[in-house]
Amino acid sequence: MGSPCQVLSRAGPSTARQQLEAVATEAWRIEAKFSRYLAGNVVDRINSAGGETVEVDEETARLLDFSATLHALSGGLFDITSGALREAWRFDGSDRVPRESEVRRILHRVGWHKVCWDRPRLTMAPGMQLDFGGVAKEYAVDRAAALVATLDDAPCLVNFGGDLAAVGAGESEPWLVGIESLHPGAATPFRRIRLARGGLATSGDARRFLLKDGVRLGHILDPRTGWPVAGAPGSVTVAADTCTAAGMLSTLAMLEGAGAERFLEREGVRSWCIRPGAPRAPRRGDNLLDSGARAKDFPLKFRLTCVHTRPGRQM
Amino acid sequence: MHGPKAVMILVSVSAAVAGCTSMGVEPWERDVLAREEMRLTTDPVEAGIDDHIYFSKEASSGGRGFGGGGCGCN
Amino acid sequence: MAAIDAPAVTGSSERSNTARTLATAACTLLGTATTLPVVAQEEPDWEFDTSLLYYGESDQRVQDASLNVLARRLFPDDRVLSIGLAVDSLTGATPSGAIPQAGVQTFTRPSGDGSYTVAPGELPLDDTFLDTRYALTAGWQQPLGRLYTGSAGLSFSTEYDYTHVGANLALARDFNKRNTTVSVGLAVARDDLDPVGGAPLSLSSMTDVGDLTNRAGSQSKDVVDLLLGVTQVVNEKFVVQLNYSLSDASGYLNDPYKILSVVDPLTGDGIMRTPSPGAEGPLHEYRFESRPDQRTKHSLFGQGKYHLDGKVLDVSYRFMTDDWGIDSHTLEGKLYWPLGETRYLEPHLRFYTQSEADFYRVSLRDGEPLPGFASADYRLGNFDAVTAGLKYGWRTDSGHDLSLRLEYYRQDGEVPAAQLIGDQDPSALYPGLDAIIFNFSYAFDL
DSSP states (O other): OOSOEEEEEOSOHHHHHHHHHHHHHHHHHHHHHHOTTSTTSHHHHHHTSTTOEEEOOHHHHHHHHHHHHHHHHTTTSSOTTGGGGGGTOOOSSSOOOOOHHHHHHHHTTOOGGGSEEETTEEEOOTTOOOOTHHHHHHHHHHHHHHHHHHHOOSOEEEEETTEEEEESOOTTSOEEEEEEOSSTTOOSEEEEEEEEEEEEEEEEOSSSEEEETTEEEESOEETTTTEEOTTOOSEEEEEESSHHHHHHHHHHHHHTGGGHHHHHHHHTOEEEEEOTTSOOOOOSOOOOOOOSOOSOOOSOOEEEEEOOOOOOOOO | OOHHHHHHHHHHHHHHHHGGGGOOOOGGGOTTTTSGGGSSSSOHHHHHHHHHHHHHHSSOOOSSSOOOOOOTTO | OOOOOOOOOOOGGGSOHHHHHHHHHHHHHHTOSOOOOOEEEEOOSEEEEEEEEEEEESTTBOEEEEEEEEEEEEETTTEEEEEEEEEEEEESBEEOSOOOOSSOEEEEOTTSSOEEEEOTTOOOEEOTTOEEEEEEEEEEEEEETTTEEEEEEEEEEEETTEEEEEEEEEEEEEETTTTEEEEEEEEEEEEEEOOTTOEEOTTOBOOOTTOOTTEEOOEEEEEEEEEEEEEEEEETTEEEEEEEEEEEEEEOOSOTTOEEEEEOTTTOOBOBOOOOTTOOOOSBOEEEOBOOSEEEEEEEEEEEEEEETTEEEEEEEEEEEETTSOEEEEEEEEEEEEETTTEEEEEEEEEEEEOOOTTBOSSEETTSOOOSSBBOOGGGSEEEEEEEEEEEEEEOTTSOEEEEEEEEEEEEEEOOGGGOOTTOOTTTSSOOEEEEEEEEEEEEEO
8 A cells, every 4th residue: 555554542541452462464465465566466366367358256346346436426537447557657856748649659558448348257458457456445444443443442543655534533522633735744634623533634746746947747647648737735634424536536636727716616625735835844743654555565564553632732 | 049049950851851752743744633621721811810810929920921010919 | 946836625516527527437446436525724823821820829828810922923934923911910928038936027018209118927918919911022943954953032021120132052962863952051131120229228227217328229140141952762652851051140139128136146036126207117227238249040850751651751850050059850740631632631749848948047146246138038048848739630622721720839947056045936927828720721722
């Protein structure tokens, strides 16, 4: 999953340990199953099928159904076959922008509409790649949180690299979560949110971008053109009933580019957009985990923290 | 001013402070420190009230921070 | 920076098609029928801290009732505006500095408009204290760059004979992964005194009623404070703070209402005097006090907070020394003891001791040359004090914090042996103090 994972629990030590183990087991299971870096798992089988039909299990089928729904809902902006574009784009802050021809070549291998998905059978042209990276993390958070909820009703916050789900907490004891500011290395949150229940997810491209001729190109690519979405915000954070829904809404908002705020307002979701440019002035803040996907750290590191934090009134 | 006393205190304190640079916690270890009750001044209004009472009845004042303002009581 | 903050929405009918479809799709993916609505709110903009205080000394001495309100407005990027208001209502009497005598004592009121008498053997108390004080503070705090925090503030207070205006600035910098914070601060203040009847000339004799010849007009004093501090996180459960402060006051530092009795150097009895014909006035000799017009104080303060098994122990020590010859030590401890998730107890103990000022005199000896400075104010004397208290606090379901605090404060002092005459009893000459402190506070967010 590529990010540090954290379980915050208000339960006693033994229950907390149980919660951690449930979360860790589920997270490692999902990662092992859906990571595109592991040989032999269902994603590897699909990506190396070379045009052959692959039959998938129930869970994978549901993920594919979900991806299909999202593809339709977003007018093609959300596309799990867009991973191939990674070969052309390397977002390292330099000005190395790929050539138009290079992108066009890869674009032939991109497009969910080119995939034949006939539950439970999937057929894809050779060279096309499926990548569940855009949905697997939030899905894992929700699955882990649901497992914790069945164990115990002690409040627990599951945090996979900034994608969160809170279960069990009463409304008078919310979790205090910071939305990270865009300033590199800042320890100050941009905003603090009291999350009592539900999911919170952030899409951001503050760290991965290219700068060419004074124009900042974020790493969110429009799969229809192969080029970065113009005018995307630095980061979008959404609060929704589930982490999955929150994650998808924040991704869709990013894909709207300059129209992100309008999209979110129209949808009536609780959200926070930050645009780069304005200097953020940080100070002593709460500990935060980075949001957004990072370089591939593997395997997941888990950290359990037993907390009794009450939302602090600031000094 | 009791020179030797004050100097001795300052020196021992400086030595203690100098050894402080290696102490501390990582950002993710601050869960206890982040609690309300671990702040150095948990209730600024109460601290101000007490400061004011003791400022009016004793010859010393402050220490934690600035006195919030004078009054005609001392 | 542009930030969208849509209103919290929980009803699905208000969501547009995409969000609703997405929510349903997510449920299908997760295999659940429905989900509970999300509960997420931004941190509140306003925080209020209000407090009601009652302070009462025994034996009809000072009583104070006050209301304190502190409002903090939080802005994005950790900027904070704070506004504080306090209203104090003071009644009761305070020792004037004169000592008990065998006979009836009569004193001219500070205003010069009347007199009051004190029975034989009683400690003379001056009740010119009925007053209401209003105080206002305003402060601004914000980050300056990644590791610095700056703050600035103003303070103002007024009562019928005293006005204070002040300003302060502070800068703090974090080091070492924010485990160490160094701060420096500066405060300046200008206080104006307009004593009733005018400020008496230093060491002048108390005159008859209606005689204000020994009075000057209003006075002022300037105070400059410098503060240097270090805060250090020692480990996950332990944080310490060390502060050094320097305070310099100059100007009129007397208490215009305090006096000293003039006594016979052999018997210790007060020197008699007769008022002018037809006038009322004191029957004994008294002189108004005189303090230097400059005072420099040094303080060293250390505090540690240690978390142990849910409880927090807070211990602090302060040493103060000044150029008036006063040294003081303050040792204070508090134990935060949680009872469940929403209530707590906090016992509190404070020990204080101070040595007397160089010019502290219990009384002036007749016939001897007047000292340069002299004051019988018990607050500049040699005494020990103890405070013992208990606080009980709880948090309501809506997240509001309330607490009740009851404390007992006691001062016990002695006149230095060298100042006693004959077989005067040292503790009888020292007023001491017994007081109850009761405090109710209520904090809430908006």
